[in-house]
Amino acid sequence: MLRRLDSADAGFDAALDELLAWEAREADAVAQEAARIIDEVRAEGDAALLRLTARLDGVRVQCAAELEVAASELERSFAALPGDDRRVLQAAAARIRRYHEHEPTGGFEMRDEFGNRLGQRVTPLDRVGVYIPGGQAAYPSTVLMTVLPARVAGVREVVAVTPTPDGRQSQHVLAAMHVAGVDRAFAVGGAQAVAALAYGTETVPKVDKVVGPGGAFVAAAKRLVFGPVGIDLIAGPSEILIIADGSAPPHWMALDLFSQAEHDADAQALLVAPDADYLDRVEAEMRRLLPTLSRAELIRESLAARGAMIAVNDLAEACEIADRVAPEHLQLSLREPDAWLDSIRHAGAIFVGSWSAEVLGDYSAGPSHVLPTFGTARYASVLSVADFQKRSSIVRAHRNGMPELGRLAVKLAEAEGLTAHAAAAAVRLREHNAAV
Amino acid sequence: MLRRLDSADAGFDAALDELLAWEAREADAVAQEAARIIDEVRAEGDAALLRLTARLDGVRVQCAAELEVAASELERSFAALPGDDRRVLQAAAARIRRYHEHEPTGGFEMRDEFGNRLGQRVTPLDRVGVYIPGGQAAYPSTVLMTVLPARVAGVREVVAVTPTPDGRQSQHVLAAMHVAGVDRAFAVGGAQAVAALAYGTETVPKVDKVVGPGGAFVAAAKRLVFGPVGIDLIAGPSEILIIADGSAPPHWMALDLFSQAEHDADAQALLVAPDADYLDRVEAEMRRLLPTLSRAELIRESLAARGAMIAVNDLAEACEIADRVAPEHLQLSLREPDAWLDSIRHAGAIFVGSWSAEVLGDYSAGPSHVLPTFGTARYASVLSVADFQKRSSIVRAHRNGMPELGRLAVKLAEAEGLTAHAAAAAVRLREHNAAV
Numbered sequence: 018m019l020r021r022l023d024s025a026d027a028g029f030d031a032a033l034d035e036l037l038a039w040e041a042r043e044a045d046a047v048a049q050e051a052a053r054i055i056d057e058v059r060a061e062g063d064a065a066l067l068r069l070t071a072r073l074d075g076v077r078v079q080c081a082a083e084l085e086v087a088a089s090e091l092e093r094s095f096a097a098l099p100g101d102d103r104r105v106l107q108a109a110a111a112r113i114r115r116y117h118e119h120e121p122t123g124g125f126e127m128r129d130e131f132g133n134r135l136g137q138r139v140t141p142l143d144r145v146g147v148y149i150p151g152g153q154a155a156y157p158s159t160v161l162m163t164v165l166p167a168r169v170a171g172v173r174e175v176v177a178v179t180p181t182p183d184g185r186q187s188q189h190v191l192a193a194m195h196v197a198g199v200d201r202a203f204a205v206g207g208a209q210a211v212a213a214l215a216y217g218t219e220t221v222p223k224v225d226k227v228v229g230p231g232g233a234f235v236a237a238a239k240r241l242v243f244g245p246v247g248i249d250l251i252a253g254p255s256e257i258l259i260i261a262d263g264s265a266p267p268h269w270m271a272l273d274l275f276s277q278a279e280h281d282a283d284a285q286a287l288l289v290a291p292d293a294d295y296l297d298r299v300e301a302e303m304r305r306l307l308p309t310l311s312r313a314e315l316i317r318e319s320l321a322a323r324g325a326m327i328a329v330n331d332l333a334e335a336c337e338i339a340d341r342v343a344p345e346h347l348q349l350s351l352r353e354p355d356a357w358l359d360s361i362r363h364a365g366a367i368f369v370g371s372w373s374a375e376v377l378g379d380y381s382a383g384p385s386h387v388l389p390t391f392g393t394a395r396y397a398s399v400l401s402v403a404d405f406q407k408r409s410s411i412v413r414a415h416r417n418g419m420p421e422l423g424r425l426a427v428k429l430a431e432a433e434g435l436t437a438h439a440a441a442a443a444v445r446l447r448e449h450n451a452a453v
Numbered sequence: 454m455l456r457r458l459d460s461a462d463a464g465f466d467a468a469l470d471e472l473l474a475w476e477a478r479e480a481d482a483v484a485q486e487a488a489r490i491i492d493e494v495r496a497e498g499d500a501a502l503l504r505l506t507a508r509l510d511g512v513r514v515q516c517a518a519e520l521e522v523a524a525s526e527l528e529r530s531f532a533a534l535p536g537d538d539r540r541v542l543q544a545a546a547a548r549i550r551r552y553h554e555h556e557p558t559g560g561f562e563m564r565d566e567f568g569n570r571l572g573q574r575v576t577p578l579d580r581v582g583v584y585i586p587g588g589q590a591a592y593p594s595t596v597l598m599t600v601l602p603a604r605v606a607g608v609r610e611v612v613a614v615t616p617t618p619d620g621r622q623s624q625h626v627l628a629a630m631h632v633a634g635v636d637r638a639f640a641v642g643g644a645q646a647v648a649a650l651a652y653g654t655e656t657v658p659k660v661d662k663v664v665g666p667g668g669a670f671v672a673a674a675k676r677l678v679f680g681p682v683g684i685d686l687i688a689g690p691s692e693i694l695i696i697a698d699g700s701a702p703p704h705w706m707a708l709d710l711f712s713q714a715e716h717d718a719d720a721q722a723l724l725v726a727p728d729a730d731y732l733d734r735v736e737a738e739m740r741r742l743l744p745t746l747s748r749a750e751l752i753r754e755s756l757a758a759r760g761a762m763i764a765v766n767d768l769a770e771a772c773e774i775a776d777r778v779a780p781e782h783l784q785l786s787l788r789e790p791d792a793w794l795d796s797i798r799h800a801g802a803i804f805v806g807s808w809s810a811e812v813l814g815d816y817s818a819g820p821s822h823v824l825p826t827f828g829t830a831r832y833a834s835v836l837s838v839a840d841f842q843k844r845s846s847i848v849r850a851h852r853n854g855m856p857e858l859g860r861l862a863v864k865l866a867e868a869e870g871l872t873a874h875a876a877a878a879a880v881r882l883r884e885h886n887a888a889v
Binding site: 042101102105106108109112115116119120121123124125127129133135137138140142143154155156157158189225226240241243244245246247251253266268269272273275276278279280306309310311312316358362363364365366367368369370372373374375376377378379380381382383384385388389391393394395396397398399401403407408409410411412413414415416419421422423425426428429430432433434435436437438439440441442444445448 | 478537538541542544545548551552555556557559560561563565569571573574576578579590591592593594625661662676677679680681682683687689702704705708709711712714715716742745746747748752794798799800801802803804805806808809810811812813814815816817818819820821824825827829830831832833834835837839843844845846847848849850851852855857858859861862864865866868869870871872873874875876877878880881884
C-alpha cells in the first residue's frame, strides 16, 4: 500500500531524498504559456480576459462585467444553504477571525541616547486579491482561511477570483465569500485571473498582493507577476508527517494519512515511528478502512507514489527526519508531545497530541490552512495577518541628536565614494555646529 | 536640470505615470541567460561556478575553495583599516543591531472556551545567504544592513557572497563582514552566486533564503530560485520623494536630491512642494552645488531621465501624490511633519522633519536600508528581523475541547466531498462520545 523505509538501512538517506524530490520550478512550457497569457491580459485587458476565459474555462459571456459575481448573489448563495451549513460556516469563520485577532501586529518606537526617535510603523495593504481554486474541487474553507486574515489585518478591499469551468459555480464557495466578507468577486481563474489582479483590466481592479493556492499555471503566473504585485508563496503538493509513539489508536493514524492522501495524486503522507509493529498495525487499519472512502482510488495512487512509513530508532531520530522534511503539517501523535516540541525546528503547522488531528487545522481550529509546502517551511510561514501588512521605518532625527548620526554617515559615505551622500549629512552638521 | 510638473496641469496624471513607469519584470534575454546559469550551477556545482566566475568576473582559480574568503582574512581586512574607519563601522553596527533588537518577534498562545490551545511559534531560519553587490561600487553599509537583522533574528549561519570582478576586493566590505559577523564569505556574484546559494555546490552551502540587492541578473535569478529557497524582494532603482513646505534650507533639499540621484542613472529623485518659488530656489542651489560633487555627470543624467519637481496646491495633495508613488524613501521636510504622517500610507522609510536626512537612514540611524522600490512599498516592507524568521501554527486540541472543532470539521469536509477528512475527525468524536 505504501513503501516502508528503515532509518537503519544503508540506503536510507538516498531513499528519503528520492521520496521527497519535488521540482519546485514550473516546467518551461507552463511558464512560457503563463507568460503569454499574462502579456495578453496586460496588453488587452478585458478583451483578453473574456477570450481566455471562453477558451480555457468554456465560459462565454458578452462583457467582462458578467464575470463579476455581485454581492447580492453571494448573499443569495448563503441564504440558500441549509441552516446547519450556514451555522457551520459562520462558526468556523468566527473561530478563524478570533485566532487571527490574537496575532501581534504592532510596530514600535525607541529613543536613542541622543534624542533621536526611531521606529517601525505597521499598516494594512490597500487592496488584496485572493485566488480560490475551483472546478474539480471547490473549497469554501480556503475562502475563510485567506480572506479572514486579510480582513483582520484591516485590508480596505478584498477581491476574490475563482474559476467556474463550464459555468459550474460552488454555492458553498460563494456563500463562504459572503461570510468572510469579500468586497468583489470574479468568476475567472488560472494565469489570466492572476494577470488581471496584478495589472488590472477595465473591470478587474489592480491589487497590491495576490494570495492563495492554485495549480501549476497559477504558480507560474504568481512567480512572473511578483514585483508589480506581492505574492504569498509558490504552492506545491500538500504533505503530512506524523510522528507516532504507538499511543494513538492505529485507525486514527490510518485516517489521518488518508485525509492527506485524498487531496491529489502528488500529496505526501508520511508516518514515522520507532515501533515497527505499530506501523504494521496502522497499515492493517489502512487496508481495512480504505474501501469505505469515496476517494479510495486517489488515495491508493498518492500513497503508492509518495507515501511512506519510516521506522526509526527513537523519537529523537524521528524529530531529525521531520526537520529534514520540514513538512507542511506535522502531527506529534505522542503520549508526551511537549517533551518533543522544542526539538522540531521546521514545520508549517504542528498538531500537538493525538486529539489534535490535522483535519481540525484544515477547517476549524483557527490558524489559516494556507501553509508552506515541499520543505519551504524551512523559510516560509503560515498565512497570517502579517502577510496583509507592511512595515515602514520611521526616522526622526532630533536637531541635537542628528550630529552623531551625521558624523557616522559622512565617514561611511566617504568610504563608499558617495560624495553627495556625505554632503547631505555634512551640511546639516555644519549648520548645527554653527548654531551652538 | 530636471523636469517640472504642476498638479494643476491637464496632462499631469499621464505625465506622472510616465515618470514613474518602470518595467519590473526582467527582460526575456536576461531571464533566459539567468535560467541557463542556474541550470549549469545546479547540474555541475563547483565546476560550473568556477567556469562562470572565470568567464563573467575574470577571476580564475584552480578550485572552488579558493573562492572562499576565510574568517581570518575578513579580520585582517578589518585590522588593516585606519582606526577611525574601524570605530565608525563598529558604531554604525551597534546602532543597527540595537534598533533591530527592538523589533517585536514573539509568537502567541490563546485558549478557547473549550480548552483548546492555539498559537503561533516564531523561530529563526537556519541558514541565510546575503548578496552584497560589488565591482563598480562597494557598499560596506549593505553588509551591516543585511547581516545584522539576520544575526539579531538568531539565524545560525550567515553566508555572504560578493563579486570581485578581476579580483578587486573591497577592504571595507570584507571588514564590514567581520564586524557584522558573517560565518562564511565567498567571492562570487551574479546569477551564479544566487544559484550556488539556492542549490548548494560542493563548496558553497545551500541556504534557506537569499536576501540583498543586486542588478538585473541577480533579480532574475532570485525570481527563478524562489520556491526551493526564499527571497526577500526583487530590487529596482532607488527613489526618494521629498515633501517640502519651504521651511528647510533649499541647499539641504538640493543635496538630498543629489544623494539619491548619484546612485545610478535609473535612480529617481522627486521634490513635491506647494510653493513654486521654493522649487526655483532649490533648483538654483542644485545648479550651484552640482559642480562640487564627484559624481556630477551621473547625477545630471539621472535627474534628467527620471527626476522631477512637482508643484502642488497644498500639502494634502502632496501626500496623495506620495501615496501614488509609494516611494522607497519619503522625506517630510516640513515644519510640522507629525500633522501629515498619518496621511501617508505607502513608503518604505519615512524621514520625519528636516533634520532627518535620508542619508542618515542609509548609514547610521538604525533601520535596514534594504527597502522596497518602484512602488512596491504598497505591499512590501523594510528588511527586518521578521524576514529571517518563520511562523508555525500550533494546534493543541484538548480531549474535551476537540468535539466542537471536530463537528465543524466533519460538516465542512462533507461539503467539500473529502470523506477521509470527515472520517479522521469523526473517529475521534465517536471515541470521545463513547468515553463520556
